[in-house]
Amino acid sequence: MASTIVAFELGGREVEVMVKPMTTLQSALRDQLGFTATKEGCRQGGCGSCTVLVNDEPMLSCLLPVEDVAGQRVTTLESLTPTQGLHPLQQAFLDANAFQCGYCTPGMTMLAQALLDHNPAPDRGDITQALTGNICRCTGYGPIVRAIEVAAQAMHAGEEGQPR
Numbered sequence: 001m002a003s004t005i006v007a008f009e010l011g012g013r014e015v016e017v018m019v020k021p022m023t024t025l026q027s028a029l030r031d032q033l034g035f036t037a038t039k040e041g042c043r044q045g046g047c048g049s050c051t052v053l054v055n056d057e058p059m060l061s062c063l064l065p066v067e068d069v070a071g072q073r074v075t076t077l078e079s080l081t082p083t084q085g086l087h088p089l090q091q092a093f094l095d096a097n098a099f100q101c102g103y104c105t106p107g108m109t110m111l112a113q114a115l116l117d118h119n120p121a122p123d124r125g126d127i128t129q130a131l132t133g134n135i136c137r138c139t140g141y142g143p144i145v146r147a148i149e150v151a152a153q154a155m156h157a158g159e160e161g162q163p164r
């Protein structure tokens, strides 16, 4: 089948990819654009390692045809990471030892960002519920939940310090 060009916004920049029909966003990000922070776990929607934000909503990029994000705003961990230092979520994951192999971490981080966008002060139950679809095979969820709690507090405190 013929390839088509799909244009979308990635981390504030317009990008274009030439893809065959049903190419996933995950594949376009990793294989064509070199955005490899988005991980490739099960490729079946079962692990969450490929989670990205589309218009600030968490989506599984392994299930999403890239044509579906034409004209949309896609955010990956590369876009979340500041040019210097770490995002509060990244810092909190580091401080809480919330990863071992780290393969699940980008997806966890993107999901946590979406949660905090909607609910800046989630309780432990909110966080646990939000993480339901994201699998960590080696760390256990306690440190991950704690990291998100700490990041939420840090981000909340930062916002309160901002001039209005």
Ligand code: FES
Binding pocket: 039, 040, 041, 042, 043, 044, 045, 046, 047, 048, 049, 050, 051, 060, 061, 062, 063
């Ligand atoms: S790689 Fe997408 S859910 Fe596992």
Ligand code: FES
Binding pocket: 098, 099, 100, 101, 102, 103, 104, 105, 135, 136, 137, 138, 139
């Ligand atoms: S840190 Fe290894 S899968 Fe989560």
